[in-house]
Amino acid sequence: MTAYDPMQPQPLVDDVKAGPGGAMTDEVGVITGELTVSTSIRPDGHAGIAVQYTGADEWYTLTGSPVPLPPSGLDTLHRDILDRIRHGNAAQATP
DSSP states (O other): OOOOOTTSOOOEEEEEEOOTTOEEETTTEEEOSEEEEEEEEOTTSEEEEEEEETTOSOOEEBTTOSEEOOTTOHHHHHHHHHHHHHHOSSBOSOO
16 A cells, blocks of 8 residues: 655546547547546656546546646646546547
């Protein structure tokens, strides 16, 4: 078990309804409907983005993840990803 590190940001997790065309994943292609999105900083300094059907057990990698962490930080990236998924069109981690 890894100890909690207060200097390491915790994953940001939010629910979002995917717009028409949903979100594109590496594992199963497009997923739609009510989704949960998790954005976290990886050990290599990039941001990993995962999505799941809200309430499900299995997580999928949002296509394009991991991405470089922008200078504006994890919170800004997470909000941008949520907006992309709300718009749908097979949303990916990269514009």
